Amino acid sequence: MSDDVFEDVLLAAQEGDENAFAQLWRALNPPVVRYLRTLSPSSASDLASETWVQVIRNLAKFSGGEPAFRAWVFTIARNKVLDAVRHDHRRPRSSSDDIALDQLPSPDDTAQLAMDNLSTDAALDLIASLPRDQAEVIMLRVVAGLDATAVGVILGKSPGAVRVAAHRGLHRLQELVGRPPVTLSAQQEGFQ
Amino acid sequence: MHDDDVWGGEMPNLPFWRRHNDQTDAEQLDQLLDAGQFDAAANPEWQSVSDVLRSAAAAAEPSELAGETATLAAFRREQVGIRHRRPQPIARYKTVIANRFSTLLPGRIAVGLAAGVVTLTGAATAAYACVLPAPIQSFAHTTIGAPRPSDSKLSVAAVDADNWKNHPTPSVSATPTPTPSVSVSAAAVTASVTPTPTASKSPVPKVTEKPALDPAQLAAVEALVDYRLCQSYTTLTNLGKSLDPKALAILAKAAGSSTPATIAAYCAALPVPPNPCLAQPLPTASPSPSTTPSANIKDNDKYIKGGDWWRWCGICPSATASPTPTVSATSTATPGVSSLHRFPFPWFWCGDRDPKASHSAKPTPTVKPTPTKSPFPGNWWGGGFGFGKDGNGQGSNGQGGNGAGTGGGQRDGTPMHAVQGADTAQHH
Numbered sequence: 240m241s242d243d244v245f246e247d248v249l250l251a252a253q254e255g256d257e258n259a260f261a262q263l264w265r266a267l268n269p270p271v272v273r274y275l276r277t278l279s280p281s282s283a284s285d286l287a288s289e290t291w292v293q294v295i296r297n298l299a300k301f302s303g304g305e306p307a308f309r310a311w312v313f314t315i316a317r318n319k320v321l322d323a324v325r326h327d328h329r330r331p332r333s334s335s336d337d338i339a340l341d342q343l344p345s346p347d348d349t350a351q352l353a354m355d356n357l358s359t360d361a362a363l364d365l366i367a368s369l370p371r372d373q374a375e376v377i378m379l380r381v382v383a384g385l386d387a388t389a390v391g392v393i394l395g396k397s398p399g400a401v402r403v404a405a406h407r408g409l410h411r412l413q414e415l416v417g418r419p420p421v422t423l424s425a426q427q428e429g430f431q
Numbered sequence: 432m433h434d435d436d437v438w439g440g441e442m443p444n445l446p447f448w449r450r451h452n453d454q455t456d457a458e459q460l461d462q463l464l465d466a467g468q469f470d471a472a473a474n475p476e477w478q479s480v481s482d483v484l485r486s487a488a489a490a491a492e493p494s495e496l497a498g499e500t501a502t503l504a505a506f507r508r509e510q511v512g513i514r515h516r517r518p519q520p521i522a523r524y525k526t527v528i529a530n531r532f533s534t535l536l537p538g539r540i541a542v543g544l545a546a547g548v549v550t551l552t553g554a555a556t557a558a559y560a561c562v563l564p565a566p567i568q569s570f571a572h573t574t575i576g577a578p579r580p581s582d583s584k585l586s587v588a589a590v591d592a593d594n595w596k597n598h599p600t601p602s603v604s605a606t607p608t609p610t611p612s613v614s615v616s617a618a619a620v621t622a623s624v625t626p627t628p629t630a631s632k633s634p635v636p637k638v639t640e641k642p643a644l645d646p647a648q649l650a651a652v653e654a655l656v657d658y659r660l661c662q663s664y665t666t667l668t669n670l671g672k673s674l675d676p677k678a679l680a681i682l683a684k685a686a687g688s689s690t691p692a693t694i695a696a697y698c699a700a701l702p703v704p705p706n707p708c709l710a711q712p713l714p715t716a717s718p719s720p721s722t723t724p725s726a727n728i729k730d731n732d733k734y735i736k737g738g739d740w741w742r743w744c745g746i747c748p749s750a751t752a753s754p755t756p757t758v759s760a761t762s763t764a765t766p767g768v769s770s771l772h773r774f775p776f777p778w779f780w781c782g783d784r785d786p787k788a789s790h791s792a793k794p795t796p797t798v799k800p801t802p803t804k805s806p807f808p809g810n811w812w813g814g815g816f817g818f819g820k821d822g823n824g825q826g827s828n829g830q831g832g833n834g835a836g837t838g839g840g841q842r843d844g845t846p847m848h849a850v851q852g853a854d855t856a857q858h859h
Contacts, residue, residue: 255510257503264502269491284498291502295509362486380464381484406460409480416479 245305253299260298264291267309270382271316273359277367277374278320286323290316310389313379317393365415366408373408376401654702657685661698668695 251259683689686697
């Protein structure tokens, strides 16, 4: 969505145009849900709904272009995750699904799952197995399409730190895959 | 490589070994993160990671768009609420405010302002008419110079402005008398000792029981205000100062012109108004011969510009009575002119002091004034306002052996001389 188109759509949405808001939602909800899946797999959809409710409430106050809007939405999503984590820490549950993401052990079968079916869900699970900061940076850089500066603003880090975290995550991801790329591609071709 | 390790590109300037192709590796990783810039053919070792990232950023799946209806419903609900609480444009606000203000100004606001003015004016008038409750009357006395609520024996009627002008020399009379009662003349220009205490016990109606002002009383209040303004104007003029602009405006309005000559003529012709606090005429005492003023008083007086301002200002030299007619004014300190200039309220006169009012005291041994260490000796706020006993130099507690209780108005009996009285005036 170009900047001019985005401005028109955003203005229409701020004035109450339902279709305009639907365009924004369709464009941003999938990456938001995927980002939330990597941070809180069990409650990604709920957090996404809360994120959009917050977006709707504050939509009239927003001003800026598409990158800023994208960063704003993901900032809200991240804040929702943090609120959920704080709430879970105050009221701990026995379910292992609610354990913080950075405390989860890396599943042993994630790489194999990725090899077997490199679908979006498998790729997200693979990224989610990374340390939280690395997974978050990769998701924001790749899925949300934000640059290092915007990611740094969201995460409270410098662009250099974001870059380092992303590189570490990619190295870790390469180790998780564990196979030469050629082999992986060959397996993909074989499955297909 | 473990999680705690760093890859070579993070520390490129270290002098030891680093992995080859670190810089190239970092560029490749940046290209991986930027969608569409990664060349998988040139970097086959990162092909698998590229596939993972591409899959993560793939097109939306139907499950990810399932909540559109609910989200749009929330959007509709929010829009309804936004319309209800949507702020109006600023221009419209301004118009509304202007319309409401223009509507309210001649109506409610004007009525409110008028009510406030009437209230304040009425309060001041009531204070001068002594119809307020005693505490409020006392407050009005200390703030705006209204008569004291309980001082019925002394009146502004006892002051003859013309006479005190004609007799600038302070006269203090100490008449030996066996009775301690003191009466101050109301119509005459002097205070004298009367043999009976009846004058001081003249019936005084309770001022708090007065419901309202009658026209005569109101006229007396107005005359009293004008008279006091004239007094302040005259005194300050003599001191080389100017009256407060507001007070001067009132006085100029009453005089008909703001020229000093007109005001002076008006003030000179202004009769001495009666004290509205007094329901009954004051007892009139015959003038008594005044004794020779003490040298100390004169010494004090010479430091004061404007003559005997301290008399009617209620700041009187302490006259210590003695069995002999000799009056020993006990002021030893000299009030500097600078103390006068520090008077904070230039138009706030101290009181109506009879210029010829003599200090009468019973024949008690001379008591030397006690040096006061406190900056506010005794009842520092209570004296020197003319209407009161103390202000007229006839402090009741001064009739004993502690120094005649002059204008300073000391409740604790500590003699207050002119200097202390000046300090008192300054604090007010």
